[in-house]
Amino acid sequence: MRTLISSKLFKLFLLFFITPLLLAACSQPQENSAELRLPVSINEVMASLINHSADPIWIAAWQEPQTDRDWRELEHLARQLQIGGSLLTIPGTGPVDKAWTDNEEWQGYSQQLSSAAARAVNAARSKDIELIGRAGDEIVTVCESCHIAFKPDLPTMNIYGELSPTASL
Numbered sequence: 560m561r562t563l564i565s566s567k568l569f570k571l572f573l574l575f576f577i578t579p580l581l582l583a584a585c586s587q588p589q590e591n592s593a594e595l596r597l598p599v600s601i602n603e604v605m606a607s608l609i610n611h612s613a614d615p616i617w618i619a620a621w622q623e624p625q626t627d628r629d630w631r632e633l634e635h636l637a638r639q640l641q642i643g644g645s646l647l648t649i650p651g652t653g654p655v656d657k658a659w660t661d662n663e664e665w666q667g668y669s670q671q672l673s674s675a676a677a678r679a680v681n682a683a684r685s686k687d688i689e690l691i692g693r694a695g696d697e698i699v700t701v702c703e704s705c706h707i708a709f710k711p712d713l714p715t716m717n718i719y720g721e722l723s724p725t726a727s728l
């Protein structure tokens with residue numbers, strides 16, 4: 560009898576105290592799943608998105624886009640670079656990604672890249688080759704500054720394609 564009562568009490572205890580606690584624990588947002596992660600490394604973003612979309616902006620400063628279609632393509636690429644800059648603020652699968660994205664200076668360069676690329680978007684929209692050149696120079700300055708700060712051991716020269724004459728490299 561005694562064990563029956565205590566087992567009943569135990570069940571009640573489970574029902575009223577433990578179960579709500581468990582439910583509360585389950586409904587807490589999981590920290591890991593809330594943390595945003597890119598599916599690839601920042602190095603991959605750099606090679607496949609940043610470098611890829613920046614090149615044609617620099618080239619355009621030398622070889623002016625001819626058709627509406629060319630300008631439109633340039634606008635899309637500049638937009639990709641703008642988005643790419645913002646993606647650099649989110650860590651991916653690379654071993655040092657988190658350390659980079661946690662760094663304030665890194666965040667600053669990423670935002671600057673995004674803003675300079677937004678200016679290239681506007682320049683392409685208004686088909687203004689001088690503004691494209693200016694935005695291209697701003698972009699290369701940000702690439703260069705971030706590389707000097709965060710990857711000084713890797714060579715940076717010759718990866719930028721063609722630069723406009725006023726580029727500060």
Ligand code: HEC
Nearest residue numbers: 602605606609610613665668669672701702705709710718
């Ligand atoms: C916020 C900092 C930052 C900015 C801005 C930045 N980079 Fe990088 N970039 C890096 C770092 C760090 C690496 C090295 C990544 C690694 O080794 O994992 C890198 C690597 C690269 C690589 C080498 C990728 C490879 O695997 O060969 C290229 C190419 C590159 N960046 C181009 C650019 C260009 C072009 C721009 C500007 C349009 C730019 N980067 C802007 C930080 C930056």
